[in-house]
Amino acid sequence: MAYLIACRELGGECEFVASGPTPTDVKRAVWGHVQRDHGRLTSSLTPGMRAELERQMDRILDAKVP
Numbered sequence: 001m002a003y004l005i006a007c008r009e010l011g012g013e014c015e016f017v018a019s020g021p022t023p024t025d026v027k028r029a030v031w032g033h034v035q036r037d038h039g040r041l042t043s044s045l046t047p048g049m050r051a052e053l054e055r056q057m058d059r060i061l062d063a064k065v066p
Helices: 022-036 038-044 048-061
Strands: 005-006 017-020
Touching: 005 022, 005 048, 022 038, 022 048, 038 048
Parallel strands: none
Antiparallel strands: 005 017
């Protein structure tokens, strides 16, 4: 089973959905998407905001464990 996170679940306003076989793969895909498609946001993220996004991704992925 693949893990999934939609950008909208993290507060984004686009249709991107990251998927992968492991939570780590999904988180890596999300960060790549943020850098590619939400570049202005990336430059304004503080370390605390990045940590909160990581926690939010963990909560979403933990809730979807098969």
